[in-house]
Amino acid sequence: MNTVWQFATSPTIRFGRGCLGGLTHCLTQRQIRRPIVVSDPVVLSIPAVESVIRSLAQIVDSKQIFAGGQAEPTVATAEAAIAAAKAVDADAVIGIGGGSNIDVAKIVAVILHHGGSADNYFGFDRIPGPVAPIIAVPTTAGTGSEVSHSAVLTDQQARVKVSTLSPFLRPCLALVDPSLTDSCPPQVTAHSGIDALVHAIEALTNRSFESMETDSKAYEGSYGLTSLLAMESINLIHKFLIRAFEQGNDQRARDGMSYAALLAGMAFSNSGVGLVHALEYPIGALTHCSHGEGNGLLLPYVMEFNKPMCAGTLRSIASIFLSKPPEICSSEDAIEAVFKLQKKLGIRTRLRELGLAADQLASVAEKAIAIERLMMVTARRPTLDDLHSILQSAY
Structure with missing residues (x-):
């Protein structure tokens, strides 16, 4: 009989209305200088998100925003986000949106640090070590991806969803601002x-x-x-x-x-x-x-x-x-x-x-x-x- 259990979650969770406004400070604390934002046009149009993106203007330009996120993201979506992150030599990934955008952000963080392609890491415990810093900003109340150790994509060729699971996939910071769900x-x-x-x-x-x-x-x-x-x-x-x-x-x-x-x-x-x-x-x-x-x-x-x-x-x-x-x-x-x-x-x-x-x-x-x-x-x-x-x- 197993007698030992363990509990793990994101090491830092900030919760409350307006907490997204502290994102700039959080990036400075972690010495993050070239983050890429993984999101989608609907989320990026939320006033609070627009405001924070503007506040990041000194370290985030338009090339550092991947707006190709989609519901039920595919492997191709992740590959496009990876290419965008590599193009700007990103040192961290900020996933803003539902669980889909955050999951794509996690895969991007893996590839930035370990190389290869998304399918190299499908399954459990196939990531060899820490990944690029992941900051998760959920805009829906449901997936829990902001604190989870998994990412799910759809393999369109096989017509099946594929998961990557690893303790290294937990975001280093979860900013849970309920005001982002108001819309x-x-x-x-x-x-x-x-x-x-x-x-x-x-x-x-x-x-x-x-x-x-x-x-x-x-x-x-x-x-x-x-x-x-x-x-x-x-x-x-x-x-x-x-x-x-x-x-x-x-x-x-x-x-x-x-x-x-x-x-x-x-x-x-x-x-x-x-x-x-x-x-x-x-x-x-x-x-x-x-x-x-x-x-x-x-x-x-x-x-x-x-x-x-x-x-x-x-x-x-x-x-x-x-x-x-x-x-x-x-x-x-x-x-x-x-x-x-x-x-x-x-x-x-x-x-x-x-x-x-x-x-x-x-x-x-x-x-x-x-x-x-x-x-x-x-x-x-x-x-x-x-x-x-x-x-x-x-x-």
């Missing part, structure tokens, strides 16, 4: 918010660290600290997600969701994500749905499958949504609460609605079960037949 449209708020919920629930329900193998694992499994973070994240999401979705100018709700996403990121990047993500990776690559919506759609179906292994935990989740003691809640209550949340947020509930064809389900199952780092940590390890059943239920 998020309802759909982005919904998709990113339910993504945070998936992160928290998977972190909470994954296998315990005691039962995990000690060698070559990407994640620790769940333990007390990650469970505390995940439960508080779920509590905040219950309080604030619908408010932020329905009233985008509700600053307290926006602040609460940014905090919830941060806590969920700290939890899952240690205890792991699981079967929801394993299934979403091939589905997202095939349908080009947003990662958050794909995860949110799959969540209740995976909770149903995991129910025999984590009934008590699901009752605790239900108690948050129902405001009742867990002793009088059931696992089914938690699953039903997620379905109700999907409906309120306009999240699609059937895979066919994403454009996935019935004859693609078998391929999805085969690709999902091959993601060993997720199979080894998920609450209930599935067979290929189990995955077929889950996908049929969700179809």
Whole structure:
């Protein structure tokens, strides 16, 4: 039995409205002189971001801004950003945007320091040492990429999402300024918010660290600290997600969701994500749905499958949504609460609605079960037949 766990996160996290304004000072402290900014046109038009970019004029010119970020970024996107960074001899990378932009920034930081191409580092623990400094500035409340040790790209040729995982990918600084999420449209708020919920629930329900193998694992499994973070994240999401979705100018709700996403990121990047993500990776690559919506759609179906292994935990989740003691809640209550949340947020509930064809389900199952780092940590390890059943239920 494993008796040792460890916890890791970004070494410096600054949280609060207006904290982005301290970016210049943070760069000076770290003696960063030629950063490249990885972002996209929508994010760069946010007034607070525009203001900070202007304040960096002495060290950041137009050539040091890569604005080619996109939702669900491809390997080609990362390669373009890498070329831009090399052209200006960048000494650090600032990722501003959703998790997609931050993930691209992480890959750029790897190549700046170690060379090669993005595909040299796909998988777990393939980065040989520290990378160029990464500063993460999230503008959505969901992915937790600002504190995670992973980056996800889409391989368009293989039509699958590929991950790079390494302790060296955690940003050295996370600037979480909730005001940057104020302009998020309802759909982005919904998709990113339910993504945070998936992160928290998977972190909470994954296998315990005691039962995990000690060698070559990407994640620790769940333990007390990650469970505390995940439960508080779920509590905040219950309080604030619908408010932020329905009233985008509700600053307290926006602040609460940014905090919830941060806590969920700290939890899952240690205890792991699981079967929801394993299934979403091939589905997202095939349908080009947003990662958050794909995860949110799959969540209740995976909770149903995991129910025999984590009934008590699901009752605790239900108690948050129902405001009742867990002793009088059931696992089914938690699953039903997620379905109700999907409906309120306009999240699609059937895979066919994403454009996935019935004859693609078998391929999805085969690709999902091959993601060993997720199979080894998920609450209930599935067979290929189990995955077929889950996908049929969700179809």
